[in-house]
Amino acid sequence: MKKNEELFYLIKSLSKSEKRYFKLSVQGSESAEYLHLFDAIEAQKTYNESEIKLFFKDKAFVNQLTTIKNYLKHRILQSLRNYHSKISKNAELTDIIRNVEILFHKGQYAICESELKRAEKKATNFQQDTLLFHIQDWKRKVHQALYPQDFEALKSIIQNQKNTLKATNEYIDLLLANIDPGQFSLSHKKSVSLQNKTLKTLHKYRKLLISKDHNKAKRSLEELIKEWEQQPELLKEFFAMYFSVCNNLLGFLVFKKQYKEAFVRILLIKQRAQKIDTVSASLIKEKLRLYNIELEIHRNLKELHTTHEVVEEILEFINLHKILVPGNYKLSFNFQFAVIYFLKKDNKKALRWINDILNHQHKKDRKDLIIYTHWLNLLVHYELGNGFTLRYLIDTMKKYLKKQKNIDSYEKMLLKFLSKTVTYSLSEKRIAFDGLKEQLMAHPIPDQVLGYIDFNEWINRKH
Secondary structure, X not given: OOHHHHHHHHHHHOOHHHHHHHHHHOOOHHHHHHHHHHHHHHHOOOOOHHHHHHHOOOOHHHHXXXXXXXXXXXXXXXXXXXXXXXXXXXXXXXXXXHHHHHHHHOOOHHHHHHHHHHHHHHHHHOOXXXXXXXXXXXXXXXXXXXXXXXXXXXXXXXXXXXXXXXXXXHHHHHHHHHHOOOOOOOOOOOOOOHHHHXXXXXXXXXXXXXXXXXXXXXXXXXXXXXXXXXXXXXXXXXXXXXXXXXHHHHHHHHHOOOHHHHHHHHHHHHHHHHXXXXXXXXXXXXXXXXXXXXXXXXXXXXXXXXXXXXXHHHHHHHHHOHHHOOHHHHHHHHHHHHHHHHHOOOHHHHXXXXXXXXXXXXXXXXXXXXXXXXXXXXXXXXXXXOHXXXXXXHHHHHHHHHHHOOOOHHHHHHHHHHHHHOOOOHHHHHHXXXXXXXXXXXXXXXXXXXXXXXXXXXXXXXX
């Protein structure tokens, strides 16, 4: 995102109700120009500043467009803060702290005390240690202003601050440890905060996977999930963190091929997610991650009859939250759809998703998915018997592979086989596939490649 596009993407991210709230909050003659600029940017599909300048060429403000855009951005952010003042306990507590700072400067210490008492209780209940430290700091300032000689009470407040800071420092250490589990060791001291305990458990889980203690790794996540579910208020407040733990467990179940248990857990987490009112980018990413896991199960089970329903559900979700869905996620899903329909022998639907990828690819797209989309394209045209098209695509594929890397032995074999046998009869193909299987035994396809497209499974069902 370029600097001059920030306002465009901010406006595009707004929901209908957020836009309505913003326009109502800035109504007045002095805001008319800002609203006109808002509407003009909102109407664009891609940001074009030259077009904006041309559109407002008769307006004086166009000569200070950067300043006006910054002002508009800050007014939108101010509106969003007000609109989402109850979005989380973190937001509520931040507002209280801001109120206390204003009241403190006005000398309204009694009101400060009552506000801080309310905030401290809420921060403690919802384990908001970072904000709790700031609340306690204001509590100290207010008490010192009211009772400058009450050293015992001040010592007690400062000691509480110190204890809160320990929990915050533990949180920072845990974040660092989870970046590289193999390089960090943590104390065995029990974490008080459920968030800290979650990070510690995830660190332990990854180390257990490294040591291949799979049963213990699974139990650690199951126990953590139960603890979250026993604290419904915290679960609702930090649902994305709980969701992430569940996705880790689902990933483990797929790795162990425990698909029935995985499906039950997928159903349960979807039901819980429906009860969460606040939609955030982090929550959407966890839902996308869940869908990826679900599709992986469908790919592994091949002929599962509910696959189409899942695909439709995912497409509906992506369309609903398209602004917040990263491009690589869309690419990944389109590739998954293509592979699934290919495995289900619905080659026309597979080709639809292949063409969608190849016709809308960008330089920043994942190269691995683009390469294996080209491979899948070859297999689909082979299945459809499109000999002329296939031979053209094979020539293109050879050039593409040479640009990316050296062509491997198994790739040469597959390309030659596809070109040579596409027009064979069924009986001739059966014999040819037997020969290809023998050749690949001497030059096997790497497992990492089979994770994208299971060429071996395709070959096995042919001979």
